[in-house]
Amino acid sequence: MSTRHLTRLAAVAVGASLLGTAVWTGPANATALPAVPPQPVQLAHVEAYPRQNVLPVWPDDPNDASIPIGVVPYDEIAPKLNALQADSDLVSARVAGKTVAGRDLYVVTVTAPETRAQAQQQEQWKRWLEDEPVKARTNARLLAEYKTPLFVNANIHGNEWEGTDAALRVIEEFATSTDPAVADLLKRNRLVFNVTANPDGRIAGTRANAAGYDLNRDLTIVSQPETNLIRELTVDAKPIITLDLHGYVSPTLLHPSTPPHNVNNEYDLFIKHALPNALAIEEDLRDLGYAETQRARIPFRDDAPGVWDDFPPIYVPSFALLQSSIPYTIEAPLNPRGNLTPAERVRRSGINTDVHEVAIKTSLRYIEENRTQVIHDQAEVYRRGWAGEPLRDIPDGYVPGWGPEDNYNTEFPRSYVIPTGAGQRSEPAAARLVDLLIGSGGRVWRAQDGFTAGGKSYPAGTYVIDLHQPKRGLVNSLLEPGIDLTDRVADLYAGPAAWSQGLTWGATVDTLWDELPDVPLLRTYDGSAPGTLPGGTPDLHLDIQDASDLLAVNALLAQGVPVYRLADGSVVVPHTPTNRRLVHAEIRRHRVNFAAAPAGWSGTLLDKVAVGYVGSVEVRDTLLDNGFDARPVTAATLATTLTADIDVLFVGGTLNVATLTADNRAALDAFLARGGGVVGIDTAGAAFSNAAGLLTLTATAGQSLASGVVNVVNNGGPVTSGALPHSFVAQPVWFTNLGAGAIVDQAYGADPLVAGWWGTNAAGTNGPAAAAGQASIVRTETAAGNGVVLFGTDPTWRLHAKGLHPQLGRAILWAAQR
Ligand SMILES: [Zn+2]
Numbered sequence: 001m002s003t004r005h006l007t008r009l010a011a012v013a014v015g016a017s018l019l020g021t022a023v024w025t026g027p028a029n030a031t032a033l034p035a036v037p038p039q040p041v042q043l044a045h046v047e048a049y050p051r052q053n054v055l056p057v058w059p060d061d062p063n064d065a066s067i068p069i070g071v072v073p074y075d076e077i078a079p080k081l082n083a084l085q086a087d088s089d090l091v092s093a094r095v096a097g098k099t100v101a102g103r104d105l106y107v108v109t110v111t112a113p114e115t116r117a118q119a120q121q122q123e124q125w126k127r128w129l130e131d132e133p134v135k136a137r138t139n140a141r142l143l144a145e146y147k148t149p150l151f152v153n154a155n156i157h158g159n160e161w162e163g164t165d166a167a168l169r170v171i172e173e174f175a176t177s178t179d180p181a182v183a184d185l186l187k188r189n190r191l192v193f194n195v196t197a198n199p200d201g202r203i204a205g206t207r208a209n210a211a212g213y214d215l216n217r218d219l220t221i222v223s224q225p226e227t228n229l230i231r232e233l234t235v236d237a238k239p240i241i242t243l244d245l246h247g248y249v250s251p252t253l254l255h256p257s258t259p260p261h262n263v264n265n266e267y268d269l270f271i272k273h274a275l276p277n278a279l280a281i282e283e284d285l286r287d288l289g290y291a292e293t294q295r296a297r298i299p300f301r302d303d304a305p306g307v308w309d310d311f312p313p314i315y316v317p318s319f320a321l322l323q324s325s326i327p328y329t330i331e332a333p334l335n336p337r338g339n340l341t342p343a344e345r346v347r348r349s350g351i352n353t354d355v356h357e358v359a360i361k362t363s364l365r366y367i368e369e370n371r372t373q374v375i376h377d378q379a380e381v382y383r384r385g386w387a388g389e390p391l392r393d394i395p396d397g398y399v400p401g402w403g404p405e406d407n408y409n410t411e412f413p414r415s416y417v418i419p420t421g422a423g424q425r426s427e428p429a430a431a432r433l434v435d436l437l438i439g440s441g442g443r444v445w446r447a448q449d450g451f452t453a454g455g456k457s458y459p460a461g462t463y464v465i466d467l468h469q470p471k472r473g474l475v476n477s478l479l480e481p482g483i484d485l486t487d488r489v490a491d492l493y494a495g496p497a498a499w500s501q502g503l504t505w506g507a508t509v510d511t512l513w514d515e516l517p518d519v520p521l522l523r524t525y526d527g528s529a530p531g532t533l534p535g536g537t538p539d540l541h542l543d544i545q546d547a548s549d550l551l552a553v554n555a556l557l558a559q560g561v562p563v564y565r566l567a568d569g570s571v572v573v574p575h576t577p578t579n580r581r582l583v584h585a586e587i588r589r590h591r592v593n594f595a596a597a598p599a600g601w602s603g604t605l606l607d608k609v610a611v612g613y614v615g616s617v618e619v620r621d622t623l624l625d626n627g628f629d630a631r632p633v634t635a636a637t638l639a640t641t642l643t644a645d646i647d648v649l650f651v652g653g654t655l656n657v658a659t660l661t662a663d664n665r666a667a668l669d670a671f672l673a674r675g676g677g678v679v680g681i682d683t684a685g686a687a688f689s690n691a692a693g694l695l696t697l698t699a700t701a702g703q704s705l706a707s708g709v710v711n712v713v714n715n716g717g718p719v720t721s722g723a724l725p726h727s728f729v730a731q732p733v734w735f736t737n738l739g740a741g742a743i744v745d746q747a748y749g750a751d752p753l754v755a756g757w758w759g760t761n762a763a764g765t766n767g768p769a770a771a772a773g774q775a776s777i778v779r780t781e782t783a784a785g786n787g788v789v790l791f792g793t794d795p796t797w798r799l800h801a802k803g804l805h806p807q808l809g810r811a812i813l814w815a816a817q818r
Pocket of ligand 1: 157160246247248
């Protein structure tokens with residue numbers, strides 16, 4: 001890498017008089033926006049049932065990890081479903097998506113045949129439940145003939161196999177049954193199966209998908225294609241009950257959960273059904289007759305607060321609850337992995353399959369026996385949303401075991417506004433957030449005129465979220481800050497304790513507590529960022545405030561376009577006709593906003609950046625999502641991987657300098673001697689910095705459970721100029737005893753915790769009071785010319801906090817070249 005310190009004094013831009021007049025140029029304008037945004041399926045396009053497809057058959061795989069467990073291997077699923085479709089008009093199967101590795105995701109619907117008119121009527125009724133809930137639940141025909149949906153999500157964790165086998169068993173039994181009771185059941189119900197939500201994990205015998213992600217932490221981030229399908233099915237099928245089939249907890253574990261409960265739910269309407277159906281499942285498990293199924297564990301009944309909660313909507317069930325479904329995690333009891341005889345493995349997987357079968361059939365029976373009430377209550381959630389009613393106070397003893405520890409409520413604002421134009425810090429971030437809300441079942445509108453609300457003026461096109469909408473709980477859960485849980489629980493099943501896409505995904509979001517903007521609104525079905533190219537021939541300026549901006553910058557650098565970084569971390573591309581054309585192409589691709597460069601700008605010429613990273617798949621994918629050339633590096637391979645073309649070493653996991661071999665140490669020393677940049681996160685980054693003698697400091701970590709949204713103070717400069725005033729932490733780290741030359745780019749606020757959980761040890765050394773005012777991002781340049789930036793916040797965690805990505809990208813660009 002070269003540590004050039006080139007500066008360039010620009011001539012006054014010819015187009016400076018056009019500053020701020022954003023216009024498109026050239027014929028490309030015609031294709032700048034998606035021609036037809038995705039819309040809901042028109043009723044006229046709804047097809048009859050069955051909807052059968054011949055599924056492609058996958059080659060036999062003798063290494064499929066399912067085989068020794070005694071469960072169905074992936075390659076046998078498609079032939080089985082093809083045969084069932086050939087024999088039965090009750091089964092409809094389709095390839096509904098692809099895994100990250102390209103395998104087919106199978107969705108099966110089991111229901112009595114429907115003419116096209118009947119299918120359209122069913123779809124109409126399903127929409128009424130949400131759109132006109134009172135009309136729906138008082139409609140005699142709907143109550144008699146609506147096919148209540150049940151959704152089974154199987155095998156989301158790849159090495160928890162048996163949900164798939166139970167699903168296939170129930171599909172086959174119902175498809176081939178001659179029992180009139182089954183025929184009747186299928187006239188009144190629609191069963192939707194995601195047969196294996198994680199085929200790659202099923203075959204490999206891993207919990208995660210092939211990209212390394214736990215799909216059951218991804219429902220509000222949707223970073224993986226498998227999660228996207230689960231979300232789509234959960235939103236579109238409108239299931240009365242959702243079953244997410246897992247293993248292995250003994251005895252069988254099933255929801256409802258312990259507190260903390262997500263604060264946005266109409267919990268009364270959930271728990272009144274969830275608990276009795278859980279008790280019915282427990283009883284039916286007992287009747288299986290196995291010694292191992294004589295009792296169940298129902299966390300709501302059996303566990304202390306925080307042990308098995310439904311707080312963050314990152315899980316399938318907690319996400320489905322916000323859709324007005326009655327959801328369950330079912331943990332089958334017997335782990336078939338590990339050092340067992342083949343016979344014992346098969347015995348265990350057989351019992352687990354029976355357990356999941358019971359969960360499916362008992363839940364169906366519950367819907368059958370309580371049909372009118374569950375339809376009424378699903379609609380009641382939507383009715384309360386439309387009416388904007390406050391959440392109910394649920395009295396102690398509402399169901400057995402309900403007490404003060406279970407009461408978690410929020411207050412809903414009247415509306416949210418996501419500005420467009422000058423009031424929006426990042427239009428691509430705003431479009432991403434709007435897409436997340438809509439994809440999650442929320443409703444978003446666009447103002448047809450300019451308006452003033454809450455003392456601010458907004459242009460036409462501004463996104464408005466009227467929170468009087470059926471899934472207001474889901475929308476609010478993504479946008480509100482969250483609550484401080486610290487004093488209420490001492491444990492969580494898994495973090496985060498607060499997430500707030502509204503505060504951490506990089507878009508400006510305004511909350512209107514008592515006001516719905518008085519302006520004509522048109523419902524929109526996707527977010528859009530037009531991107532802007534200023535008219536005339538100015539040098540082109542881009543403020544990096546989103547991953548989209550980094551994608552554009554990195555693409556321009558890869559094409560050899562000169563890009564200069566200004567002191568505040570923004571960049572300028574000098575005008576030439578070629579540069580302008582290439583910038584225009586990146587604007588169309590990434591929807592970013594270039595402006596005319598400030599007169600008399602000066603900056604540092606950047607070069608294409610190669611990043612060697614130590615860390616998880618999340619580190620890898622964050623770098624890739626921001627357009628960096630990312631290459632894996634490990635402590636054991638530095639001699640061969642920390643090559644001469646690597647500009648920045650990203651320490652996103654432990655890199656222990658003291659235990660390096662001589663060859664690997666020499667490679668590191670050579671990298672540092674030539675001025676290589678270093679960006680690190682958390683205690684691992686700080687430990688490396690200390691051990692390598694770069695920037696000495698003390699890094700203190702909060703407790704492992706500490707997580708959430710924090711206040712930060714940004715001090716400007718290349719890394720945090722224009723950064724969000726909030727950040728995201730998952731075990732926060734702060735830096736003290738800073739060595740000479742350290743610059744604090746960002747510090748925790750005086751009262752750091754906005755929302756989440758951040759407890760304090762007895763000594764008082766690891767709580768928010770200890771972190772208040774301390775550095776969260778520090779930077780230095782060493783005598784050898786190494787640019788070093790250390791983060792105590794968590795910009796890569798599960799690819800969640802999109803608003804932190806520009807800080808990370810700016811840090812990498814700065815560390816690479818100054
Ligand atoms: Zn699981």
